[in-house]
Amino acid sequence: MLRIDLLAGCSLPLVLLAAVPAAGQDLQDRAVPPPAEGTVAPASPGAPTPEDQVRFSAAQLEYDTEADIVTATGDVRMARQGQRLRADTVTWNRKTGKVVADGDVAITNPEGDIAYGDQIELTDSLKGGVVDNMLVVLEQGGRLAAVRGTRQEDGTLNLDRAAYTPCAVQTSEGCPKNPSWKITAVRVTYRPERQRVYFSGARMNLFGLPAVPLPKLSVPIGEGSDSGFLAPDIRLDRVNGLEVVTPYYWRLAPNKGLMVAPHVFSDVLPMMQATYESLDTQGAFRVTGYATVSRRSDDLTTANPTDTSMALRGYLDGTGHYQFSPEWSLSGSLRLASDRTFLRRYDISRDDRLRTTASLQRIGTNSYFALTGWYVQTLRVNDRQGLQPIALPEIDWRYRFDDGLVGGKVQVQLNSLAISRSDGQDTQRAFASARWDLRRLTNWGQEVTLTAYGRADAYNAQDIASSPLIYRGMEGFQGRAIGAVAADVKWPFIGELFGGTQRFTPRVQVVASPKLKNIEIPNEDARAVDLEDSNLFALNRFPGYDRFEDSTRVTYGGEWALTLPGFTINTVIGQSYRLNSRPTIFYDGTGLSDRWSDFVGRTELRFRDLVSVIHRYRLDKDNFAVRRNEIDAVVGSRATYAQIGYLRLDRNIFPSIEDLQDREEARVAGRVQFARFWSAFGSAVIDLTNRREDPLSTASGFDPVRHRVGFQYEDDCVRLGFAWQRFYNNTGDARSGNSYSLTLAFTNLGR
Numbered sequence: 001m002l003r004i005d006l007l008a009g010c011s012l013p014l015v016l017l018a019a020v021p022a023a024g025q026d027l028q029d030r031a032v033p034p035p036a037e038g039t040v041a042p043a044s045p046g047a048p049t050p051e052d053q054v055r056f057s058a059a060q061l062e063y064d065t066e067a068d069i070v071t072a073t074g075d076v077r078m079a080r081q082g083q084r085l086r087a088d089t090v091t092w093n094r095k096t097g098k099v100v101a102d103g104d105v106a107i108t109n110p111e112g113d114i115a116y117g118d119q120i121e122l123t124d125s126l127k128g129g130v131v132d133n134m135l136v137v138l139e140q141g142g143r144l145a146a147v148r149g150t151r152q153e154d155g156t157l158n159l160d161r162a163a164y165t166p167c168a169v170q171t172s173e174g175c176p177k178n179p180s181w182k183i184t185a186v187r188v189t190y191r192p193e194r195q196r197v198y199f200s201g202a203r204m205n206l207f208g209l210p211a212v213p214l215p216k217l218s219v220p221i222g223e224g225s226d227s228g229f230l231a232p233d234i235r236l237d238r239v240n241g242l243e244v245v246t247p248y249y250w251r252l253a254p255n256k257g258l259m260v261a262p263h264v265f266s267d268v269l270p271m272m273q274a275t276y277e278s279l280d281t282q283g284a285f286r287v288t289g290y291a292t293v294s295r296r297s298d299d300l301t302t303a304n305p306t307d308t309s310m311a312l313r314g315y316l317d318g319t320g321h322y323q324f325s326p327e328w329s330l331s332g333s334l335r336l337a338s339d340r341t342f343l344r345r346y347d348i349s350r351d352d353r354l355r356t357t358a359s360l361q362r363i364g365t366n367s368y369f370a371l372t373g374w375y376v377q378t379l380r381v382n383d384r385q386g387l388q389p390i391a392l393p394e395i396d397w398r399y400r401f402d403d404g405l406v407g408g409k410v411q412v413q414l415n416s417l418a419i420s421r422s423d424g425q426d427t428q429r430a431f432a433s434a435r436w437d438l439r440r441l442t443n444w445g446q447e448v449t450l451t452a453y454g455r456a457d458a459y460n461a462q463d464i465a466s467s468p469l470i471y472r473g474m475e476g477f478q479g480r481a482i483g484a485v486a487a488d489v490k491w492p493f494i495g496e497l498f499g500g501t502q503r504f505t506p507r508v509q510v511v512a513s514p515k516l517k518n519i520e521i522p523n524e525d526a527r528a529v530d531l532e533d534s535n536l537f538a539l540n541r542f543p544g545y546d547r548f549e550d551s552t553r554v555t556y557g558g559e560w561a562l563t564l565p566g567f568t569i570n571t572v573i574g575q576s577y578r579l580n581s582r583p584t585i586f587y588d589g590t591g592l593s594d595r596w597s598d599f600v601g602r603t604e605l606r607f608r609d610l611v612s613v614i615h616r617y618r619l620d621k622d623n624f625a626v627r628r629n630e631i632d633a634v635v636g637s638r639a640t641y642a643q644i645g646y647l648r649l650d651r652n653i654f655p656s657i658e659d660l661q662d663r664e665e666a667r668v669a670g671r672v673q674f675a676r677f678w679s680a681f682g683s684a685v686i687d688l689t690n691r692r693e694d695p696l697s698t699a700s701g702f703d704p705v706r707h708r709v710g711f712q713y714e715d716d717c718v719r720l721g722f723a724w725q726r727f728y729n730n731t732g733d734a735r736s737g738n739s740y741s742l743t744l745a746f747t748n749l750g751r
Contacts, residue, residue, distance in 0.1 A: 027145045028169050028176050030116040030135060032104035035077060035086035054080045058090070068094045076101070082110030087120075098122075099129070109155060111192060112139030117149075134159065136190070140221050142166040144190060144197070155192045162188040164197055164219070166747045167717035180718040181206045181746055183217070195221045206718070227251045230259070231745065238737070239345065241267030255279045263346075269293050271346065285320030287334070290348065313338045315348060332358035340379045352379045368398040386423025387466065389524070393418065408438030408450075415545070419524055425467040427522045431457040431545065433482075447490040453539060455482040455548075461522045470587070473522035480521055482548050484513040486539055500564035507574070509537050509555040516550035518585045523547055530651070531591035531618060532628070533602040536574045541592065549586075552579040566608045573601035575621070589627075589653035596621045600628075611635050627651050639673035648688075664688035665705075681723075682709035704728050710741075717747035 059074025070092040078085040088103025099122040101107075107115050107122075114137045122129035134149035136157060143166075146159035167179035186201030202214045220226050230247040237243075247261035256278045263271040271292035278285055291314040318334035335354035343349040359372040373392040378385055394417045403410050416430040433455035440448050457480040464472040492505040525544030535541045537555055540548050557574020578584070578595040591598035599619040606612050611634070618628035629648040636642055645667035652662065669683035684707035690700070710723030721743040730736050 026133070026135065027143055027163060027165055027179060027182065029137075030104070030106070032086065032106050032116065034106045034114045034137075035079075035084040035108050054078060056090075070094065084108045085120075085122075105131075109192075111155070113137065113155075113192065114139075115149075115151065115157075122151075138190075138221055140195070142197075142221055143169070144188060146188065157188075157190040159188040159190070161186065164188060164199070165717070167715070178208055180715050183214075183219075190221075194226070196226055197221060225249070225251055225257060230261075235347075237347075237739070239267075240265045245273075247273075263292075282324060283320065283322030283330075285318065285322075287316070287318035289317075290315045290342075290346070292346075294345075311338075313342045315342055327362045327364050328360075329363075330358075330360050332356075336377060337379065340381060343379065353377070354379065366400045368396070370394070370396045372396070384423060387421055389419045389421060391417060391419050403436060403438070406438060408436050411435045411437075417524075421463075421466075423466065425464050425472060425522065426462045427473075427524055428460045429457070429522075429524075429546070431455055445491065447492075449486075449488040451484075451486040451488070451539060453482070453484045453486075456480075457482065457521070457545075459521050464522070467522075471523040471527060474520045478517070478520055480517040482513070482516055484511060484539060484548075486511040488537065497562060498564060500562060500567075502563075503559075503561045505559045507537065507557050507559070510553075511539060511549075511555070512552040513548070513550050515582060516548055518547055518550065521546060529586065529590045529592070530628070531598060531600050532616065533572050533574070533600050536576065536600055547585065551582075551584070553577060554579065567606070569603070569605045571601065571603040573599060575599050587653070589651040591618055591627065591651075594621070598627060599624075610637065625650070636670075639679070640671060642668075642670040644668055662689070664690075677713050677715045678711065679714075680709075680711045683707065712743075719743060719745045 056072060056076065056078040058072035058076040060072070062071045062073075063069075064071070072090045072092075073088065076085075076087050076090045078090065085101060085105070085107045087101035087105040089101070091100045091102075092098075101120045101122065102118075105117045105120045107120065109115075115131060116135040116137075117131035118133045120129050120131045129151050131149045131151065132147075134144075134146045136144040136149075138144070142164065144157070144159060144162055144164050146162035149157055149159040149162070151157055163182050163184045165179040165182035167181060169177060169179055171177050182205050183199055184203050184205060185199040187199075189198040190196075191198070197219050199214070199217045199219075202217045204214060218226075218228065227250050228248070230249055232247070233243075233245040235243040235245075242265065244264045245261050247259055250258045250260075252258055257276070259275040261273040261275075263273060265271070269292060271290060273288070273290050275286065275288040277287075291312065293310050293312055295310060315338065316334055316336045319332070321329065321331040323329045334356050336356060337343055337354060343351065354377040355374055356377075357372070357374040359370055361371075362369040372394045375390050375392075376388040378388050395415065397414045398411060400409060400411045402408075411434070413433045413435075414431075415433075417428070419427045433453065435454075436450075436452045438450045442448060459473065459478045459480070461473050461475055461478075464475050486509060488507070488509040490505055490507045492503055494501065494503050496502070523546045526542040526547035527544075529542060529547075531541065535543075536557065542549060553576050555574060555576035557572065559570070559572045561570040562568065576592075576597040578597075581595070584593055586592040591600070598621050601617055601619075603615045604613070613631070613633045616628065616630040617626060619625070620627055626648065627650050629646070631644070631646045633644045634641060635644075646665070648664040649662045664687075666686045666688055667684070669681075671679055671681040673679040685705040687703040687705050688701060689703075704726075706725065706727050708723055708725040710721060712719065712721035714720075721741075723741045723743075725739045725741070727736050727739075
C-alpha cells in the first residue's frame, strides 16, 4: 500500500522547477531601530494638544518661510494618532501636506506593524505614502519586502515585486539566514483589517530553490482563520486506489467554521467528509461526519459475502464541553459507525470499540454530582452488538464534611445505575454509603488512619441467561448490606545515605469485613481484577461497586526511596494474608484466590531528565514465577531518545473470566537528531506470545505487529518528512502490507 500526504499542494520534485526571484526583496532586518512609543517629547505644559497634532523631535530644524517647507535633520522622530516615524531627514511641505522621509526610515502603526525603507513619501497624517526598498515586519508574525510599496490611509499595503515569509531570518545566535521558504510575487496586497496577504503572479521558493508557479493565492497572518482551501491529501492503496482529498474551509463567523472535504477515489465511489466546529464563552463542540456508498460485500459482517448490492456507509465523531458556571459543566462525545469495517477500510481509525457518552456534572468544594450515560458499539467481528451495554442513566452524588466528634472526615454517597442490552441482561442498581476516615500522627512519628465503611445495595436483574454464569447473579430483586473497618499504619524512617536522603516506610493494614452477598448480585463493573501496587492497600480491591471483598486480612509492605542530586529511586513491595478460611470470591489468576496473595511491587528510577525506568511486577507466592512483568524505559533527551516497553502476562486466567488473555509483547521506539533540524525516527511492536502463554494464540513467539521508520526536517515554519510503515496483520478491510508517506507542510499555508 502506498500513501502520500502532500500538505502544501505540490510534491518534492515540483520544488525543483525553475522560477526567477524578483530583485530587491531583502527580508533581513534593517540596522535602524524602530521608533518606540514615548521617544517623542510630549507637548509643553498648558499647550493645546488636539488629536491630530503632529509631535516631533530632531537635532536640527530649518523653516523656509517663502516655500512654507519645514526640514528636520538628525534622528528625526514624529508621532501622530498612534503613527510613529523615525528617519535621518524629514521634509514637510505645509502647502501640499507632503512629507518625505529619507535615510534609515522606519514607521510603526498603532497595530504594531513596522515598515522600513530608504525613502518614504507620506501625507501629513503619516498614514499613507509611497516607500522605496520596503520591508514590513508584521506584529502577528511574518514579513514583507518589496522594491516599491504604497501605503494607503486605511493601512492597506500594495507592493510591487515583493516577497513574503513567516520564517525566521536569523539563527539562534543572531546571524542572518535565508528563510526556509518564501513566496515571491509580481504584486502583493496586505489588508490588515482582514489579517490576510494576497498574491498575484506568485511562486514558492523552498530552501532557496525555485518552485512551481502558483495561481492567485492568499495566506492568513497570525492565528486567525479565513475561508479557503486547506492542504490537500493524496494517497494510493490497493483497496481504494488513488485517493485525492481537497478540503475547503468556510469561516462562518469568528467562532464558527465548516470544513468540507470530498474524497475522490480511482477504484471506488467518492466519500464526503464534513466538520463543523463552534466556540463561545461557555464552551465548544466539534462534529465530523463521513459518508459514502460501497458494495455490501465490502462489509465483512454481511451474511452473504457475494452480495454486490450498494449500501450507505459512514461514521460520526463529535466532542463537546460547556462550562456554565465554576461548578456546573456539560460534556459529551459521539462515535458511531455504520458497520464494523468502515473505519479500517478507509484508514480513519483502528479502534475496536466506539463509546458515546454524555455527562452533566457539578463539582463543589465538598460535593460532587454527575448525571451520566453511555452507549458502546463493538467493531470486533465476533462480538454480538446486542450484548453491549447501554447505561442510561448513572446518577452519582457525594458530599464530604468534617466529623464534629473526633475530627475525622465523613463522605456520604448515593448512586444509581441502569444498564440495558437489546439481546442481553438488563440490570438496575442503587446504593447509599457512608465512609469515615480519621488520620493522626503519633508522638513516635507513625501515621495512623482509621476507616469505617457502610453501604446498603438494591439490585434488579432480568434476562440473566444471556450473561456468563460467573457475572449474571440472580433474577429479580436482591438486597445487600456491606460493612468494613480498617486500620492503616505507616512509619517512615529518614536518614542520610551516599550524600543524599533515604526514606524507608514500612506499612501494615488490617481490614475486617463479614461474609457478604456477592455471587447472587449481578457483576457489571467489577470484572477485570488484577492485584497490583496501586490497589494492594485499597479497602476494596475490586475495581467497581458490584463486588466487595468480604474477608479479614492483613496487608503488609514497605517503600524505600533514595534521593541524590539529580537521581532518585523509589521501590514498593507488598503482600496480603486472609485470616479467615472461608471460600474466596476471587478467581484463579488474579493473585488473590488463596489466603496468601502474590507479591506485587513497583520500582521507579530517574536520573535528571535523561533516564526514566518504571518496572511493575507480580510474583507467584508459591514459586516466585513472574505473573506480570511490565517495563517502561526512556533514555535520552527530547531531541534524541530511545523508548523500550515490555509486557508479559502469565496469569492463567480463563477466557470466560476476562477478555485480556496472557500475552507477551515488546515495544521499541526512538529518535535521533543528527543535525539541528534533521532527525530519524522509528518504532516497532512485536508479539512475543506463544501457545504456552495463550493456548488459543496462533503466534509463533516472535511476530511483528507493525513498524515505522523515517526521517524528518522541521524548523520554525516548514516540516518535511518521509516514513515507511508496515502492518503485518489482516483485520477486516485493513490489509497487511507497506505504506509510504511523504509530508510537506508550511506555516500559514493550508491552515
